[in-house]
Amino acid sequence: MLPPTPRLPEARALIDMDRYFVVHAPRQTGKTTALRTLASELTAEGEVAALVFSCERAKVARDDVGWGESMLLDSIRAAARRSGWPDELLPPDPWPQATPGSRIDVALSEWCRRSPRRVVLFFDEIDALQGDSLISFLCQLRDGHNARPEGHPFPTSVILCGLRDVRDYKTAVGADPGRCNPTSPFNIVTESLRLGDFTADQIAELYDQHTQATGQEFTKDAIDRVFELTQGQPWLVNAIAHEITFNMGVTGAIVSEQVEDAKERLIRARATHLDALAARLHEPRVKRVMEPIVAGAHYTDRHITDDLSYARDLGLITQKPPPQVANPIYREVILRVLGDLTEQNIHADPHSFVLPDGRFDLARLLEEFVVFWREHGEVLIQQEGYHEAACQIILMAFLHRLVNGGGYLDREYAAGTKRLDVLIRWPHTGPDGERLIQREAMELKVWRAGENDPKPEGLAQLDRYLDRLTLTTGVLVIFDRRPEAPPWKDRGSFEQATTPSGRQVTVLRG
Template sequence: MKTFNTFGPVNPEEHYVVSRAEELVDFIKRVKLGRYIVIFAPRQTGKTTFFQWALDALAADTAETYFPIELNFEVYEDYAAPEFYTSLYQSIYEEIKWVFEKRGRVSSETLSQFLENTKLTDHVAMLRFFQQFANFLGDEKLVLIIDEFDGIPQDALRGFLRSLRSIYVQRSMRKCLYSVGIVGVKNVTQLNLDRSISPFNIQDEFTLPNFTLDQVHELLAQYTDEVGQAFAPEVIESIHRQTAGQPFLVNRFAQMLTEEMAISKSETIQMVHFAEAHTQLLEETNVNINHLITNIRRNPRFEIILMRIASYESGTRFNPHDEIISELATYGVITKGNDGMCEILNPIYQQHIMQAFKPLVNGLEHEYFPEDTHQGLVDYLTSAGQIKMDSLLDNFRDFIARAGFRILLVPDTPKEFVGQHLLYAYLDQFVQLIQGHIYLEGQTGRGKIDLAIFHNGKKYIVETKIWEGPRSYQSGKKQLAAYLKLEGTSEGYYVVFGHRAEPEPRVETEAIDGLTIRSYVIPVVQEVPSQQT
């Protein structure tokens, strides 16, 4: 039986796969046009697998003959340039021999001697090698694919790219390297080049997008066809919505639901199973999430920009020339939304980001609930085990009032976002105590943090944002009502934190479009008493 793969390249013989048919056709078309193609995308998005499929497609092409050389620069980062070129040639030589063996061919004596005697010492020697090697190929077109290009030594980078550019712009030399594919995380301008010079301005940028909803359906349908176990439609939609189609996360969800959880194969995978898998994904450590957390902690300024993206409706414009935004996009943390604004890539990442920036101990945990709260928090549960969200959020409002300026003493938390941090920490602690599930829903930017709590078969939606004026406050209610309709939920909760000098606390319950919305405006002090004027 096949499995869902979360480690290394995907093998269609062993793993369920998304075919990427349209993307492959587009890529092969560019190769046939002789383009020098670059894919720069975050790790674990399927780049390596995609290029391997592309090479297989080229090998199977009967109309034209291509001679592919596949390289990987991952191990070269600490090499000096001369050592890099020496080792690079050994890899090229091995690849050439492999292609001949795979095709059942024997190289001529002249070619064998040429390959044995060649030594690469710098980028010029590399250029000459490709020129001479191409003469042995006849009508075959040489295609060079380089994975993990970020690993190229800094003192070799400029010359290497100049040689590729020289081949591309001189028609007489194009035969020696007909097409090139470069794969990496950082784009060329981020590899510490002197940006006043463009040694590789002939690149054709290729985008490998995350899975669409249809592609997630395609992936999971392969499992259903083989095993007979179906996924409820809302589970498939939730997997796509929570991951935004990020390949690793989609496969990890499927892996947990089909291999690790004790769900009978005769039982349809339902939302209750999804909620359990979601909680596990938020609590586990895996390579993808470890990369995310490592990257967002590289710069203290990342927290401020990420929370602004999540908390303010006015949003943050996606400016690729801003180093902070560019770096976060490179790491796959944020992306450009359809409206040109920054968005956190998916709700899973946003929730991990909130957890990462949430202090382990904020000093107020024992004050969340009044001292006379019954053990087991039965004060906030009905006799049927449903959550009394009104009472739970009323208590949070009272907790903020009780804590006063002490909320500003929460460590490592910008005061601008302390209210949202505390609400998430408060609800997260409550949900853990009642053995429920909490996760982010909806958009991953433009001022809204939508929290979904799943307990005893019922879903509760809480939207939180920062006060940006009466118009924004009122429009937020209508947006929440529209979202509740999509979710098939009759009631929702709207928590807005006010940072004004004289904020007006509010609690109101309204019927909007036939739905019940309970709204809170909770004042959050921004200065300790000694600093207030």
């Protein structure tokens, strides 16, 4: 485990300044561990009683303010008892009686009045609070915070920890001007603190702890591949290493090929973390963000900013523009989940696409896709929830079904690019027994109503993609979504074309 507190260097300074603030990060990134370590360090210094506790049990209360308050106060007391603190630091038992809607304020005030130390509280899993319970809680925190200069005893520092940034707590209380502005105590910085992903050096440091403990080494290529696949997402970094060392039972030095195998096993198993990601895809706020990313389309709704912030807080997309999926593993999971319906309709045998020399028969795959597209495309497009990205999702599902048995698919897509790039990597054995990798590149474009033929733009984009991959040829797929598109029975024509740099490529019009 990496030392937690260096991952939140600003938090200690803000607590020393008696500030109220938010720490947010996606699930399973180490938030709770970091907070517990920080609270233990603060308490051990002797001037502060710092306590971390979960708000999760209060989720069931929703709009029942009194029940929500009881749940929160019970969680505080239970966490304090588990801490092993001396009696003089523990909260009052019982809590003082108060009217529902003011019990948090009254209870915390009485605790702070009695405590010989400054009280610092970490409200972990704050996202669990919903409805009127959340509104009442935030308003009470605001009132207690603002009354401190008048001598009102109250926690000197409060940290809300969850998935969301402070702006989403403001959204949670609605726009009713009659309600209080509960976020004002938390406006201490332009951005609330975000627990970041691991750097490549931190992954190496983490894995080196395993090497020191067991003697088993992660090669530099393996570490680089882990960072490339995960972009440092902490749960993925740990899950891949656990999959290799425990479930796969690898005993020697760990290499990049085993990282690739572990990634595939995690995705196939739909581990809890990845299952939670999949469940998010059909939330309206997430769909509004993800559909243009998969389709390569531009955002046209000026209200998308809040949805983008929400998706970033969940860790689904990159923190900086242009919006794209946070890491290659998520990219693969998203397209697999969205393409599941299509995969159920694919009956071709993946083994039949392997040539006698062990290479993959891409030309035959494209021909088989044309047959599939003519027969099922129209129905699948109508049934696809991500309607604007339906063509990309269907082809990706077809490729995944027939390639992933013995090869790998690398996908690149982002909002505003007007394309989806695909690289097929197919391992095979050469005539002299050497291990070779066949690489085939494809680019997907969509011809929409009112637009010009995207072929010239697609050839230029494919040219740049092939140049980056150092490949001499590729495939451009153009899906026609115009009302005047040819009948479905006539779709799927092939032609040869030349890119601006002179590469010969195949164009498939669907």
